[in-house]
Amino acid sequence: MKATNTVGASDGLPARHIAGFLDRLRTARYSEVTLCKKRRVLSAFSRWMKSRNVALGNLDESATALFMERLTDAPADRVRFELAVLRLFLAYLRGEAIVRLPTVSDQSAIAHIYGRYLDYLRQDRGLAKNxxxxxxxxxxxxxxxxxAGDGSILPNAxxxxxxxxxxxxxxxxRSGEYTRLMAVxxxxxxxFLFLRGDTPRDLYELVPTVRKWRQSTVPTFLTPEQADxxxxxxxxSTPCGRRDYAILLLLARLGLRAGEIVALELGDIHWRSAELVIHGKxxxxxxxxxxxEVGEAIAMYLRDDRCASASxxxxxxxxxPRVGLAGPAAIGHIVRQAFARAGFRPACRGAAHLFRHGLATTMIRHGASIVEIAEVLRHRSQDSTAIYAKVAFEDLRGVARSWPTVGGAI
Structure with missing residues (x-):
């Protein structure tokens, strides 16, 4: 993006585009106070565009970055707010075809290959968002x-x-787990590079691996009493509480993953057959x-609290905006709040997953087989389920050898 437009003078942002953007936010239930703040940011941006002779058709991230340079000494909260407004507004303009989307030729080589890699993970590998x-x-x-300094990649990269x-x-x-994930x-x-033809051979095996012993620990879990x-x-008694109650029941009674709850849509609930369609890993x-119990909680939330939404x-x-939860971290936040209210302190990260471990642990202690637990948890490999055998302490005592007594060891 160039800061000047040689075709003619810029008139800034047309008022109809600002109004259309704010109307879109209004339908998403933003308050009028918040909308006024956003309008002030866009009005200032419009004046800046006019002073710099930036045409609407040339608007992109580089223009917003130049505009934000005026806030060098401003409080961090103001910088974050204005940047969020401009990003949302630019996305709106592109969605309405008022401003063109960036093309491949606009991207640096690094940005292009990074975008292609993320597409490979999502589409070819089918990886979950998390x-x-x-x-x-x-x-x-x-x-x-x-x-290399200009967005291109070094020759020996x-x-x-x-x-x-x-x-x-x-x-x-760094921790061993951080290094292991980086190696993976x-x-x-x-x-990916080999499949793209960027390397003559697959360098996959030449990257050092970080050893992680499988099933070396006993999984942390919640007891039924703690889950309840x-x-x-x-x-x-509150809309937020009723929503969180339904989410906690899905975690505890069905052992759903946080990402699966976030992805749940209205069409995934089959009320007549009492089924949920789960989009898993x-x-x-x-x-x-x-x-x-779970169905009643969801129905109450949908009837009384969800409100109308395009989502x-x-x-x-x-x-x-009244849209779906941002991701699995939102479920984790809800669970951590529940821990705080109940006076518990989770013994590990991934508090939402403790419900899943707790469900498997309760099942195995009531005599369920590994095959049955794998079916409930929807594991594709029973190796993922085998770790729960470690929590069947009474069964393990039955097969454990006696500890040598004095004079009994050789």
Whole structure:
């Protein structure tokens, strides 16, 4: 984007585009106070465009970045707010075909290959959104380290030695799990490069692996009493509490993953057959029974609290915009709030997953087989379920050998 327009003088932002944008936000239930603040930002941006002779057709991220430079000494909250307004407005203009979408030729080589890699993860590998969010930053950091200074990639970037040196340099002072995930992401990226034809051979096997012993620990879980206490902590006299109550029941009674709850849509609830359609990991689509307790909680939330929304997601944000929850982290936040209300302190990260571990643990202690637990948890491999055998402590005592007594050891 160029800051000046040689065709003619810029008139800034037409008032009809600002009004249309604010009307769109109004339907998403933004408050009038918030809309006034956004209008002030866009009015200032319009004046800036006119002073810099920036035409509407040339609007892109570089223009907004130049506009934001005036806030060098401004409070961080103001910077974040104005940047969010401009990003949302630019997305609106592109969605309405008022401003063209950036083409491949507009992107740097690094941005282009990074976008292609994310598409590969989503479309070819079928990875869940959360997995893409794990892999992506590692590869973005690697590509940025190979920037020639003009957005192009250094000649030896896709070389086994370069990739290995990057892994070793960026693993210093990091945890074993962080290093392991970085190695996994780099190995995945090497395979992507080979499939794209960027490397003559697959460098996948040349990236060092980080050893992680499978099933070396006993899974942390919630007891049935703890799960019930967390569910009971939800304040069902409020709309937010009724929403959270339904979410906690889905976690505890069905063992759903956080991402599966976020992705649940209105059409996925089959009321007559009492089933839920779950969009799981690896683009798997499965049907699970809908217990009456869970169904009643969801029905109450939908009837009394969800309100009208263009979104088809079952669970929406409580504040504008009234759209689906942002991601699995939103479910984790709801669970952590329940822990705080119940006076519990989770012993590990991923608090939402403790319900899933708790369901499996309760099942195995009541005599369920590994095959049955794998079916309920929808594991594609029983190896993922085998770790729960460790929590059947009474059964393990029956097969454990006696500890040698004094004089009994050789």
């Amino acid at each position: 997995s893409v969010l794990v892999y992506g930053p590692f590869i973005r950091d690697f590509l940025n380290s190979q920037d 896709f070389d086994a030695v370069t990739i290995r040196n990057h892994l070793l340099a960026h693993s210093k002072g 992401a780099l190995r995945s990226f090497c395979h 206490a967390l569910i009971a902590s939800a304040d069902r 690896g683009q798997m689509v499965e049907h699970v029974p809908l217990p009456s 088809r997601r079952v669970f929406l944000r409580m504040w504008a």
